[in-house]
Amino acid sequence: MSHAHPELRTPPALPEGGLRVIPLGGLGEIGRNMTVFEHAGKLLIVDCGVLFPEEHQPGVDVILPDFTSIRDRLDDVVAIVLTHGHEDHIGGVPYLLRERRDIPLVGSRLTLAFIDAKLKEHRIKPVAREVKEGDELSLGPFDCEFLAVNHSIPDALAVAIRTAAGLVLHTGDFKMDQFPLDKRITDLRGFARLGEEGVDLFLTDSTNAEVPGFTTSEGELTPAIDTVFRTAPKRVIVSSFASHVHRIQQVLDAAHLHGRKVAFVGRSMVRNMGIARDLGYLNVPKGLVVDMKVLEKLPADKIAVICTGSQGEPMAALSRMANRDHVIRIEEGDTVLLASSLIPGNENAIYRIINELTRWGANVVHKGNAKVHVSGHASAGELVYCYNIVKPRNVMPVHGEWRHLRSNGDLAVRTGVDPSRVILAEDGVVVDLVGGRAKITGKVPAGNVYVDGQTVGGATEGTLKDRRTLAEEGVITVVAIVDADTGQLAETPDFLARGFVSEEATFDAVVPLIEKALARAAEEGVGSAIQLEQLIARAVGSWANRTYRRSPMIIPVVIDA
Incomplete structure (x- = not known):
């Protein structure tokens, strides 16, 4: 397997007819996903996300990809294709559009709705093109085909990119849940069809490459969530990602079944669930969701709150509740359900909140003591399945830390991919696909760009x-x-x-x-x-x-x- 070397220099000019792949984020880290494709003098960007800071990065709000290598070529960008609506894939879009506002955004209905809400805060009106699975769209010299993939947010898409240099399949974030809550499964028939056509470069989600077997189905969480709502003696407070529509649907269903009214707390939660409900992705029974002022007048055993802060973010609702700095004050007998995973780097913050909530008398239910969360990413068994049906000529694992990328590369080799055709790269490493073969040819700047308040890049x-x-x-x-x-x-x-x-x-x-x-x-x-x-x-x-x-x-x- 080829991998990056510190001695890499600026890459040579792209050979005529070749395809250049430049990952500016998401390789060697969980987050900040952004990949630039160059062909025939034009650029296509897939995703533009943010990375959330760790404890050793005080004062930083979010971390952006480094746009330096494309800044003087923004007029060559034909579009930004967004695979789904998670922050680590769309959060950086407003900052890139600040530099050229009319770059077209291409994505599914829910994804574009989420990014539109973010862009309004930046006073940017996007040029958007909505697509769905099965659609084909020509963007300059890039012919794109979109395929349905299952993930922890509705409307996620994989994208097949056809150019004169070959066919690239980018999975985005995906898993192969065979019983998804929205009945929308990953299009394995489409993957197999592309495999028959001949996939020259396969970019695959690596997050769960170390995890054996298959990722648990979302539906298997319903009994545990139901148990929480059935047995909780007082209020139930659920913390989840503000974009996890499927999980919120399960919580709403449980609350409705057990006669509890629900209030959304947290700006992003209120905004995203409002969008999901209006577009038909979230089914909310009439009268179930009420205002906090109405909720406060109800008996404790008839109350449920859905809030942000599942990753220990200091200013989010759950952290403020734990610190006694919120209108909702945790009391003895309350049940707090953390319906999310622990993102690497956030463990200390999350356990600190669990301890504080427990201190005030709450029963905290989380992934460590109950089956209340499953990953949104394909485990090793699913990745192997995809390699076997796609039969790619070259593989480039994406979206993961080094251990995830290497594990994913090992899986590809075990399914028969030539080790010399498995590219282990990191942010900024340039990969050229020429004559059907992918090789590392150089490196461009891809450092961390820190957003500190209103300042972008000022913090170093x-x-x-x-x-x-x-x-x-x-x-x-x-x-x-x-x-x-x-x-x-x-x-x-x-x-x-x-x-x-x-x-x-x-x-x-x-x-x-x-x-x-x-x-x-x-x-x-x-x-x-x-x-x-x-x-x-x-x-x-x-x-x-x-x-x-x-x-x-x-x-x-x-x-x-």
């Missing part, structure tokens, strides 16, 4: 390092008044510490070190305020590290006497 790795230092090590401000003639301290420096454990005499030991550094500077003729500040910072930093094994941020301020 250096910024985050400073924030982590402030959070973990503290800060020491040193105000030194220096005699401009002698270069010596005019008086003892003032030390202001925050987040650094100190007492009144703590900094007595560092004063002689500062004096020594200033004396050495005077001997060498160093006298500018900036240079003296650097010397003081080094002296105080070395002392703190040596004495306390800490590396606080040092802010020196030199004032000429």
Whole structure:
């Protein structure tokens, strides 16, 4: 299996008639999915999502793909094809459309409705083209065919891309649930038909490639959800992804069966479920969903709340309930149902919320103690099944961390794909399909672009390092008044510490070190305020590290006497 190398350079020009594939997100990570296809001088983008920050990225709202490599070619983009409506596939679209607003968006009805709601917040009116399974659409030199796939959101699509260089099949996120709640199964007949035609490059979802067997059917969760609603003595509070229409439908059905009224809480939950209901993807019995003010007047055993925050997001409704910062206050006897999986990196935040909810007396039901969630991604058995019916000439695993990509590649090899034709790449690695063979040919920039409030790209790795230092090590401000003639301290420096454990005499030991550094500077003729500040910072930093094994941020301020 070929894989990326750190020595890769900018790729050469694409050979005439070739197809270039540039993943700008989703390879080596779970999220930020974006793939650029180049052919005959034009670009086609499949998905443009976001990645959610981890604890070591303080202050960051979301992380975008890096548009640097296509920024000067945005006029060549014929469309953005959206496989489904999850944030890790559509969340970056508003930021790309800021740079060229008229890029056509192609997607299913629900997907376009979700992205339209997001774009309204950015005051962007999209140029949209709705498609459904079975549709074929020419986008410049790319002839696209759309196939139904089953996922944890309705209306997900795979896309087959035909060019003069060959046929590419991109699964998007998918699984092969044979008993889906909406009766819409993955189009394996279509996959097999494309296999007969000859798939030159197969881009496959890798998220569950390490998981043996087949992913459990959504329908098998119904008994566990029903048990929660049947046995809960007081309120039931359900937290789920704001886009998981199928799961919300199961919850609404259980609430209706057991005589509970329901209220949606959380802006994205209210918005998305309103869209899903209006478009007919969510069946809401008349009178079931009510306003929170109506719900509050009902007996506790007649109440159900569906809210956001299943991943421990600090500002989401569930986190605020756990922190006693929400109108809904958790009480003894309440039942909280976490109807979602744990996204890698969010475990600590989620378990912290579970502990807080338990502290206030709630019974917390989650994937670890009940069958209340199944994955939306194909397990190893399903992936092998697809390889065997598609029989691709080249394979490029997508959507996963390195372990997932490698496991997926191994599955392809075990089904008979030539190991030299399995491409293990990472974000930014360029893959060219020429003469029926896919090869890595170079690399383009594909770093993290941080959204920090209203700022896009302003926060850098250096910024985050400073924030982590402030959070973990503290800060020491040193105000030194220096005699401009002698270069010596005019008086003892003032030390202001925050987040650094100190007492009144703590900094007595560092004063002689500062004096020594200033004396050495005077001997060498160093006298500018900036240079003296650097010397003081080094002296105080070395002392703190040596004495306390800490590396606080040092802010020196030199004032000429």
